[in-house]
Amino acid sequence: MSIVKKLDISKYLVIGPENTKGRPVATIIKDAVNAGFTCIQIRSKVASAKELIQLTRQAAEAIEEAGKSKEVALLVNDRLDIVLAARKEGIKVDGIHVGQTDIPVDVCREYLGEELIVGLSARADELFEYIKTADVSQLDYFGVGPLRETQTKPDCGLGKDGRVITRSFDDIAKISELSSIPVVVGGGVKLADIPSLAQTGADGFFVVSAVTEADNPKLEATKLVNAWNDYKSREKCSVN
Numbered sequence: 473m474s475i476v477k478k479l480d481i482s483k484y485l486v487i488g489p490e491n492t493k494g495r496p497v498a499t500i501i502k503d504a505v506n507a508g509f510t511c512i513q514i515r516s517k518v519a520s521a522k523e524l525i526q527l528t529r530q531a532a533e534a535i536e537e538a539g540k541s542k543e544v545a546l547l548v549n550d551r552l553d554i555v556l557a558a559r560k561e562g563i564k565v566d567g568i569h570v571g572q573t574d575i576p577v578d579v580c581r582e583y584l585g586e587e588l589i590v591g592l593s594a595r596a597d598e599l600f601e602y603i604k605t606a607d608v609s610q611l612d613y614f615g616v617g618p619l620r621e622t623q624t625k626p627d628c629g630l631g632k633d634g635r636v637i638t639r640s641f642d643d644i645a646k647i648s649e650l651s652s653i654p655v656v657v658g659g660g661v662k663l664a665d666i667p668s669l670a671q672t673g674a675d676g677f678f679v680v681s682a683v684t685e686a687d688n689p690k691l692e693a694t695k696l697v698n699a700w701n702d703y704k705s706r707e708k709c710s711v712n
């Protein structure tokens with residue numbers, strides 16, 4: 473089965489060398505995947521193309537070493553050229569995440585085909601209307617945020633007036649209900665937010681600093697995974 477058919481964005485790590493306090497990106501990815509993270513995105517605004525390909529290779533190897541290549545998707549942020557170059561080199565990369573001002577979704581789909589993953593950040597302004605009316609035919613999921621302002625991406629959620637629009641848990645619940653494709657929520661997400669986020673009906677959470685800046689990334693990743701899974705298994709029990 474292709475990875476897109478069993479895409480799991482419930483516990484999603486976004487990571488680049490600028491986030492790790494000098495520690496190897498691949499080691500933190502391996503820790504996160506062993507802890508139960510289900511999706512990894514390589515995101516760097518400073519790495520060269522060569523460095524990004526190398527990071528993608530190391531990430532794919534880390535996922536392979538954890539024995540999770542068939543279930544944990546590896547995506548690259550922004551850079552269709554890197555996805556294509558990496559795949560040409562035989563690296564197992566599964567798709568791309570783009571934003572509203574990045575390379576268009578239809579171009580990504582044209583080059584990546586039906587079997588790879590294309591994720592898109594939802595618009596910051598008029599979000600509810602956007603989620604209701606956007607063409608999602610070429611998309612696998614929406615990234616939505618931020619829950620809070622964050623130093624990791626100070627320009628996230630900018631509205632037309634230049635101010636950051638944050639999302640309440642109620643907003644996220646509404647978005648999750650309106651969206652016809654899965655929704656993953658991030659931006660300032662910390663361990664204490666996971667139970668409330670899990671209750672919104674969102675399909676998952678994404679984090680950078682909660683894991684990449686932790687003194688012990690594996691321990692923090694495990695706590696985040698357990699918090700999400702605990703809520704979801706209790707929810708399942710109460711339904712049955």
Ligand SMILES: Cc1ncc(COP(=O)(O)OP(=O)(O)O)c(N)n1
Nearest residue numbers: 549550569570571572593615616678
């Ligand atoms: C899962 C996920 N959601 C949102 C984003 C943000 O993407 P974008 O708006 O393109 O901003 P940059 O990450 O490129 O700065 C994301 N990367 N991942």
Ligand SMILES: Cc1nc(C(=O)O)sc1CCOP(=O)(O)O
Nearest residue numbers: 617618622624628659660680681
């Ligand atoms: C990559 C990204 N996108 C966001 C959005 O709101 O679209 S927030 C963000 C960074 C999230 O980092 P942290 O977990 O350290 O707050």
Ligand SMILES: [Mg+2]
Nearest residue numbers: 550570571574
């Ligand atoms: Mg982008």
